[in-house]
Amino acid sequence: MSRSAAGDRTGLVVVDKEAGWTSHDVVAQVRRLFGQRRVGHSGTLDPDATGLLLVGVGRATRLLRFLTALDKTYTGEVVLGTATHTLDASGPVVGEWDMSAVTLDQVRQAAAALTGEIEQVPPMVSAVKVDGRRLHTLARQGIEVERAPRPVTVHRFEVEPSLEPGVYRIEVACSSGTYVRVLAADLGAALGGGAHLRNLRRTAVGSFTEADAHPLSALTVDHLVTPAEMLRDLDAVTVGPGMEGAVDHGLALDKVPLGAAGAGPWALLDAAGRLVAVYEATESDRIRPVVVLGSG
Helix, strand or coil: CCHHHHCCCCEEEEEEECCCCCHHHHHHHHHHHHCCCCEEECCCCCCCCEEEEEEEEHHHHHHHHHHHCCCEEEEEEEEECEEECCCECCCCEEEECCCCCCCHHHHHHHHHHCCEEEEECCCCCCCCEECCEEHHHHHHCCCCCCCCCEEEEEEEEEEEECCCCCEEEEEEEECCCCCHHHHHHHHHHHCCCCEEEEEEEEEEECCEEHHHCEEHHHCCHHHCECHHHHCCCCEEEECCHHHHHHHHCCCCEEHHHHCCCCCCCEEEECCCCCEEEEEEECCCCEEEEEEECCCC
8 A cells, every 4th residue: 555545544443453562563553554644542552462452543543532431341361379560471570479279269259349440559560640750651760659549440350260270361341541450460469469460452442342453464444444433432413414514613512403412422423424523511501522523
């Protein structure tokens, strides 16, 4: 595919990231592939992790915030008896325990206690900012700082045994901002010892699943998803020709005549099904634009 053919493309590609690639590496490769400077992703995956990375291209990068907020599903393995500095298999060991007597039922009970609305302390290797500095930057300098716990929701935390003693396969469905490595560490602590996470894979982001994803090496322009399909998890409202001008100019609209039910945000589509804008609720019955792509 030539750069000239790709340069005006806009939309989403769903990448099945391989281990060893950083999210930044993937963005750089998509930028080269599509000949497009405006490329970004909706949520970092660690270099050792695999699975879904949603990458916006062109004007669609303005829509990535609505994907970042979607729930996510992960699989992985929890290794009981060993804690690491990074809470995953990439870091040095910082503690060891004999947890051979722990049963599957005990692990499942501990996982059940970590399900629902809980609070997590972000790991030092995360991209969270404290006093304007990212935690992972401080961690590389050997600095550890106090971190306030954050509310997250774990919708599902399933545990299955593996063929390896002390290793349990997990599947976690959770809200955006949940750290699965912290769940693994907290699980180990709840069982009277420690644990770390390995083989993390993101299998779903909202309604996007592995069936939608493509390896970076196989990615082509044909895999580009339209902005409308990109926001398929938002409530959609079709605007008639008489309202497209108001939307193009970023004017507020009356919610009820438009048929915008629920709490929003809403994807506004033209008669052909193309995304023209994203609107959000206000304190009144009017809704306002947060992103306008235009009907032209």
